[in-house]
Amino acid sequence: MPRTFEQILADLATLKAEDFDYHTPGFDGNERLYALTAELMTLPEPERGIRALFNVMERMPEPD
Secondary structure (H helix, E strand, O other): OOOOHHHHHHHHHHOOHHHHOOOOOOOOHHHHHHHHHHHHHOOOOHHHHHHHHHHHHHHOOOOO
16 A cells, blocks of 8 residues: 555655664665655655755755
């Protein structure tokens, strides 16, 4: 069963800069972000998640 829009947004909100820092053991931010974005794209009206994606970028201006 696919997850809801709200569940995906909640997971996007948990991403932090350390998740993208290759010096952090077990860093997996890129993989999680790609998976969450792909999951978001399977839902109707995925553009509703644009603000959440911008929030991720605003919270972490340093990571590529």
